[in-house]
Amino acid sequence: MAKNEHMTAARSAALEELSSLLGERLSTAVAMRSQHAQDPTWNPVLPPDAVAFAESEAEVAAIMGICARHGLPVIPFGTGTSLEGHISAPQGGVCIDTSRMNAIVAVNPEDMDCRVQPGVTRRQLNSHLRDTGLFFPIDPGADASIGGMAATRASGTNAVRYGTMADNVRAMRVVLPSGEIIRTARRARKSAAGYDLTRLFIGSEGTLGVTTELTLKLHGIPETIMAGICAFASVEAACNTVIETIQLGLPVARIELLDDATIATVNAYSHLGLEERPTLFVEFHGSPAHVREQVENFTALAQAHGGTLGEWATREEERNRIWRARHDAFWAAKAAFPGMEAMTTDVCVPISRLAECVTLTRKDLAGHGLSGPIVGHVGDGNFHVILFARPDDEAQKAKIAAFSERLVARALSMDGTCTGEHGIGMGKMKYMRKEHGPAVDVMRAIKAAIDPQGIMNPGKLIPSR
Amino acid sequence: MAKNEHMTAARSAALEELSSLLGERLSTAVAMRSQHAQDPTWNPVLPPDAVAFAESEAEVAAIMGICARHGLPVIPFGTGTSLEGHISAPQGGVCIDTSRMNAIVAVNPEDMDCRVQPGVTRRQLNSHLRDTGLFFPIDPGADASIGGMAATRASGTNAVRYGTMADNVRAMRVVLPSGEIIRTARRARKSAAGYDLTRLFIGSEGTLGVTTELTLKLHGIPETIMAGICAFASVEAACNTVIETIQLGLPVARIELLDDATIATVNAYSHLGLEERPTLFVEFHGSPAHVREQVENFTALAQAHGGTLGEWATREEERNRIWRARHDAFWAAKAAFPGMEAMTTDVCVPISRLAECVTLTRKDLAGHGLSGPIVGHVGDGNFHVILFARPDDEAQKAKIAAFSERLVARALSMDGTCTGEHGIGMGKMKYMRKEHGPAVDVMRAIKAAIDPQGIMNPGKLIPSR
Numbered sequence: 065m066a067k068n069e070h071m072t073a074a075r076s077a078a079l080e081e082l083s084s085l086l087g088e089r090l091s092t093a094v095a096m097r098s099q100h101a102q103d104p105t106w107n108p109v110l111p112p113d114a115v116a117f118a119e120s121e122a123e124v125a126a127i128m129g130i131c132a133r134h135g136l137p138v139i140p141f142g143t144g145t146s147l148e149g150h151i152s153a154p155q156g157g158v159c160i161d162t163s164r165m166n167a168i169v170a171v172n173p174e175d176m177d178c179r180v181q182p183g184v185t186r187r188q189l190n191s192h193l194r195d196t197g198l199f200f201p202i203d204p205g206a207d208a209s210i211g212g213m214a215a216t217r218a219s220g221t222n223a224v225r226y227g228t229m230a231d232n233v234r235a236m237r238v239v240l241p242s243g244e245i246i247r248t249a250r251r252a253r254k255s256a257a258g259y260d261l262t263r264l265f266i267g268s269e270g271t272l273g274v275t276t277e278l279t280l281k282l283h284g285i286p287e288t289i290m291a292g293i294c295a296f297a298s299v300e301a302a303c304n305t306v307i308e309t310i311q312l313g314l315p316v317a318r319i320e321l322l323d324d325a326t327i328a329t330v331n332a333y334s335h336l337g338l339e340e341r342p343t344l345f346v347e348f349h350g351s352p353a354h355v356r357e358q359v360e361n362f363t364a365l366a367q368a369h370g371g372t373l374g375e376w377a378t379r380e381e382e383r384n385r386i387w388r389a390r391h392d393a394f395w396a397a398k399a400a401f402p403g404m405e406a407m408t409t410d411v412c413v414p415i416s417r418l419a420e421c422v423t424l425t426r427k428d429l430a431g432h433g434l435s436g437p438i439v440g441h442v443g444d445g446n447f448h449v450i451l452f453a454r455p456d457d458e459a460q461k462a463k464i465a466a467f468s469e470r471l472v473a474r475a476l477s478m479d480g481t482c483t484g485e486h487g488i489g490m491g492k493m494k495y496m497r498k499e500h501g502p503a504v505d506v507m508r509a510i511k512a513a514i515d516p517q518g519i520m521n522p523g524k525l526i527p528s529r
Numbered sequence: 530m531a532k533n534e535h536m537t538a539a540r541s542a543a544l545e546e547l548s549s550l551l552g553e554r555l556s557t558a559v560a561m562r563s564q565h566a567q568d569p570t571w572n573p574v575l576p577p578d579a580v581a582f583a584e585s586e587a588e589v590a591a592i593m594g595i596c597a598r599h600g601l602p603v604i605p606f607g608t609g610t611s612l613e614g615h616i617s618a619p620q621g622g623v624c625i626d627t628s629r630m631n632a633i634v635a636v637n638p639e640d641m642d643c644r645v646q647p648g649v650t651r652r653q654l655n656s657h658l659r660d661t662g663l664f665f666p667i668d669p670g671a672d673a674s675i676g677g678m679a680a681t682r683a684s685g686t687n688a689v690r691y692g693t694m695a696d697n698v699r700a701m702r703v704v705l706p707s708g709e710i711i712r713t714a715r716r717a718r719k720s721a722a723g724y725d726l727t728r729l730f731i732g733s734e735g736t737l738g739v740t741t742e743l744t745l746k747l748h749g750i751p752e753t754i755m756a757g758i759c760a761f762a763s764v765e766a767a768c769n770t771v772i773e774t775i776q777l778g779l780p781v782a783r784i785e786l787l788d789d790a791t792i793a794t795v796n797a798y799s800h801l802g803l804e805e806r807p808t809l810f811v812e813f814h815g816s817p818a819h820v821r822e823q824v825e826n827f828t829a830l831a832q833a834h835g836g837t838l839g840e841w842a843t844r845e846e847e848r849n850r851i852w853r854a855r856h857d858a859f860w861a862a863k864a865a866f867p868g869m870e871a872m873t874t875d876v877c878v879p880i881s882r883l884a885e886c887v888t889l890t891r892k893d894l895a896g897h898g899l900s901g902p903i904v905g906h907v908g909d910g911n912f913h914v915i916l917f918a919r920p921d922d923e924a925q926k927a928k929i930a931a932f933s934e935r936l937v938a939r940a941l942s943m944d945g946t947c948t949g950e951h952g953i954g955m956g957k958m959k960y961m962r963k964e965h966g967p968a969v970d971v972m973r974a975i976k977a978a979i980d981p982q983g984i985m986n987p988g989k990l991i992p993s994r
Contacts, residue, residue: 174776174881217721228719230728231696246968252877253909254693255946256682256732257953257964258990259972263695263728267721284778311639313749354819412717416639444718481720488722499722503711506979507724513978514971525723 071135075156078134079114082158085126089117100159104394105147106405106453106461107491112139112153117161121237121245121276124160128274129243131158137522138241140270142212143185145204147408148489150216150269154523160274162211168192169277176282177234177251182211182275189280198282201226204485205391211275216487217267221390224310224443225317225349226283228485230266237277238265241515251279264510269487270521272514286349289317290359291383294371295341299323299426299438301369302342303419306442308365310415314358318347319443320390323426326397326437333396334389344371344442345390347383393439394450401452407461409468411475412446412484421478422447425471434467446484472498493527536600540621543599544579547623550591554582565624569859570612571870571918571926572956577604577618582626586702586710586741589625593739594708596623602987603706605735607677608650610669612873613954615681615734619988625739627676633657634742641747642699642716647676647740654745663747666691669950670856676740681952682732686855689775689908690782690814691748693950695731702742703730706980716744729975734952735986737979751814754782755824756848759836760806764788764891764903766834767807768884771907773830775880779823783812784908785855788891791862791902798861799854809836809907810855812848858904859915866917872926874933876940877911877949886943887912890936899932911949937963958992 083090091097097111113136118124131138137157144151153159166183173196180189187207189200202213204220212218214236219228226232235249248261265272296302302321309316322330324340331338344366348358363373377383389396398406413421422438429436429449440447449471453460472482472495482488482495496504508526512518548555556562562576578601583589596603602622609616618624631648638661645654652672654665667678669685677683679701684693691697700714713726730737761767767786774781787795789805796803809831813823828838842848854861863871878886887903894901894914905912914936918925937947937960947953947960961969973991977983 172879172881174772175879176776177879217725219719219721223719230725240971244967244970246966246971248968250941250946250964251879251944252911252940252946252949253880254684254688254877254911254949256684256948256950257946257957258732258961258969259975260682260695260725260728260732261968261971263725264975267723267725284776307639311641311749351822353822357816357818412719414637414640414642414716415718416637446717446719475717476715479716481715481717481722483721484717484719485721492722496723499715501711502709503713503726504723505709506705506711506726509978510724510729510975513974 074134075113075136078130078136081130082114082116082127085130086116089119091115100141100144100161101152102144103147103149104145105407107149109149109152110154112159113156115159115161117164119164121239124239124274124276125243125245127158127160128239128241131519132241132243132517135517135519137519138274139521140211140215140274142182142209143207145206145208146212146216146489147486148491150487150489150524152490162209165276171196173198175251177279178282179277179279180210181277182209184210186210186213193282197285199285200232200280201283202229202232210278210280214266214275214278215268215270217485219441219444219485221318221320221387221441223441224319225315230263232281233262233266233278234281235262235279236265236275238273238275240273241517241520267487269489269525271511271525272520288352288355289347289349289378289383290355291345291347291377291386292373293338293386294344294346294366294373295339296343296369296371297341299342299422300419301371302344303422303442305344305366305369305371307415307418309362310443312361312365314361315350316346316358316362316443317349318345320345321438321440321442321447322390322393323438325435326393326439329396329400329437330389330393333399334392336389345386393437397437397450403454404452405455407451407464408448409471410446410448410483410486411471411480412444413475413478413480415445417478417480418442418445421474421480424474425449428467428470432463432467434463444484445480488525490524493525496527539599540578540601543595543601546595547579547581547592550595551581556580565606565609565616565626566618567609568612568614569610570872572614574614574617575619577624578621580624580626582629584629586704589704589739589741590708590710592623592625593704593706596984597706597708597982600982600984602984603739604986605676605680605739607647607674608672610671610673611677611681611954612951613956615952615954615989617955619955627674630741636661638663640716642744643747644742644744645675646742647674649675651675651678658747662750664750665697665745666748667694667697675743675745679731679740679743680733680735682950684906684909684950686783686785686852686906688906689784690780695728697746698727698731698743699746700727700744701730701740703738703740705738706982706985732952734954734990736976736990737985753817753820754812754814754843754848755820756810756812756842756851757838758803758851759809759811759831759838760804761808761834761836762806764807764887765884766836767809768887768907770809770831770834770836772880772883774827775908777826777830779826781811781823781827781908782814783810785810786903786905786907786912787855787858788903790900791858791904794861794865794902795854795858798864799857801854810851858902862902862915868919869917870920871915871917872929873913873915874936875911875913875948875951876936876945877909878940878943878945880910882943882945883907883910886939886945889939890914893932893935897928897932899928909949910945953990955989958990961992
């Protein structure tokens with residue numbers, strides 16, 4: 065048989081075995097496959113050959129075993145909210161949808177941790193935790209699955225205070241490409257026993273195995289939360305306020321920049337009625353006295369940079385209104401460009417370079433006749449630009465691609481990274497060598513050591529030589 | 530040639546090449562070799578064939594290139610304060626002493642980070658930083674090198690608030706066993722660009738490469754620091770106070786348990802005059818108002834468990850006296866057992882199991898006629914037992930080895946780890962399989978992928994099959 069025929073035969077054999085294992089929970093229907101090949105951006109996403117709805121770790125291991133035996137690719141799937149084509153199946157294969165593995169296995173309030181299956185979403189977890197006085201802080205905006213958030217090393221608005229997924233997962237259970245099941249660590253708060261496999265799997269984008277359980281760190285729900293909105297005359301003034309807030313060591317829980325273009329779209333979408341100026345959305349957590357102290361310190365800093373603060377929101381519904389509007393910034397931008405497709409980018413620079421990077425990026429946009437809202441988790445030096453094109457406007461898409469390349473080059477020249485939180489997927493593989501140099505070959509060697517057949521989410525993260 | 534002769538010839542050829550490269554900075558003197566084969570415990574430590582004093586990254590790469598070509602082991606060396614035989618040379622080879630690579634390359638106050646060579650020690654760094662208002666919090670007690678602290682994933686007293694080395698290194702430069710030089714990450718505060726190589730190298734105990742530079746996170750020196758000493762009627766009462774402190778979310782900067790046996794030795798050594806009861810040493814960092822609030826909350830908690838608090842120390846010299854005494858606990862114990870050798874162990878359990886684990890361990894000691902001070906970073910669930918034997922008392926050493934095995938088994942049965950901070954080295958390899966199961970094979974595969982010849986610090990961390 066020619067190679068292609070051989071592949072086709074192997075594929076059929078594998079799908080037949082999977083079908084006997086899973087019955088109706090294996091779907092090869094076009095609609096189902098295409099539903100698992102959506103991306104909120106115009107990144108091309110190819111459908112898998114089949115979608116398998118796993119219901120247990122043992123089942124994931126069995127699916128993996130079958131796929132490994134036949135050399136079929138495996139693509140783990142959470143909620144499909146990733147932004148760089150992470151769920152695409154460029155070589156076909158089986159998409160393992162973990163959404164039915166959504167049990168909260170255990171909550172240990174005394175250790176401030178919990179064990180969850182990968183399909184649990186962050187909102188589901190936080191609703192479940194409400195009565196314990198604890199919460200899980202990582203908040204990438206979308207109601208993503210915890211497994212997907214670990215796979216992409218998600219962060220979002222609370223990361224400036226609570227860290228990213230890399231800081232909030234104690235241990236994982238993983239089905240390896242061999243079908244073997246490992247646990248990456250124990251439940252202790254720290255360990256010096258061997259290589260940090262937990263942190264290796266976090267951010268590995270499904271290229272090393274399928275996560276089947278996660279032990280997460282939880283945090284106490286703060287006694288007092290105050291959120292505020294502060295408008296500035298310029299992006300520089302807003303960024304400089306952020307830089308000083310971090311340098312002063314103010315334990316700000318959230319500090320988000322929305323530039324004037326973003327405020328315009330957010331006003332229209334969420335009826336906020338804010339002045340169309342570069343604006344910071346901020347939030348402080350702690351005891352009443354400590355939050356009051358933080359708010360006073362922040363107010364002094366912001367005013368020194370000409371910031372105008374509105375009233376502070378303390379009640380939950382007021383705060384939710386602010387953060388709902390912030391999280392809807394992407395959809396607000398989409399609504400402002402009707403009939404267009406979106407591309408959202410993401411870079412992260414050392415905070416000392418933030419004002420410069422954002423300012424140069426705005427000039428770049430203006431200089432190339434592009435308009436794109438800028439919004440970001442600026443306490444980490446991380447920001448997004450959201451850009452639009454008509455579906456058939458290849459010239460505009462090319463222009464935006466060229467802008468993205470310049471944006472990444474700018475971030476790298478400032479010792480930043482090509483992505484603070486969206487990840488590499490397929491969209492940013494071309495920057496890996498520029499960012500990491502020969503360290504890419506170390507990643508490739510690790511990948512080959514754990515997945516010698518190359519069946520785990522192939523075509524992602526590690527560029528071909 | 531027989532294999533041994535071949536090895537000997539290769540060794541001579543390598544040493545000759547190294548000698549032309551380094552001149553007097555390559556030493557094969559017995560005294561120098563033996564000076565690089567000391568361990569504060571009775572773990573057997575074998576000397577290397579030679580000690581190479583590298584002065585630059587390029588030189589480390591050249592040394593590595595020569596050793597790789599001749600298949601000679603390479604053992605990275607910082608200050609030699611590790612406790613599990615990490616620096617032993619069981620297969621001979623070249624010890625690369627990095628103590629002369631001790632430049633502080635750059636301090637970036639605006640980004641709260643700095644770049645240092647691996648031979649910089651933590652005290653050297655903090656003296657250097659004093660005028661910037663910043664400090665590096667990781668404090669394992671010994672004035673260890675930053676390179677060694679990263680290699681062993683060190684933590685210590687401040688980890689409960691500031692995290693471990695895994696949380697405080699942004700990026701590293703590493704010479705790989707191939708002689709190639711990589712940088713593990715950029716200087717941005719976060720990144721989702723590929724596998725987390727920084728965290729893979731942290732805690733890898735020199736088995737994957739030689740660190741030649743580290744980018745560290747720094748923290749603001751707190752405006753106010755208050756330290757206190759609180760005595761309890763029982764270890765349980767002290768542990769329960771710790772558990773509640775953590776659960777209440779009090780941002781305690783240090784919370785250390787010294788059991789009554791430790792207090793006795795510390796009193797004798799550091800002239801503290803404390804009551805011989807289980808005692809917590811605590812410290813709070815922050816603004817004056819916030820520290821006052823934390824101290825009040827802690828006092829209420831401690832008193833509810835029958836704790837007796839002395840006066841709070843605010844002045845630097847008073848605080849230093851407390852922490853000096855705490856750090857000298859190992860030497861205080863050594864002084865209490867004159868003429869004896871020491872063995873210090875280290876386990877870490879989920880904090881909910883801490884009181885139980887410490888209590889059972891004290892019963893175990895008493896039941897086997899052993900006496901050993903217990904001291905620990907209890908806010909992390911991490912504690913040490915220090916044990917003594919006369920150099921020639923093999924029966925006592927065997928008894929202590931059996932105790933250590935029971936201690937580790939107890940910690941593992943509580944979902945804890947065989948080491949919270951000392952690391953695996955040679956001393957704890959036998960527990961790796963028990964703790965990690967098949968995940969050990971993943972570590973072995975990674976090791977083989979990065980160091981196919983197995984020349985980097987061989988015989989450590991990963992047990993033979």
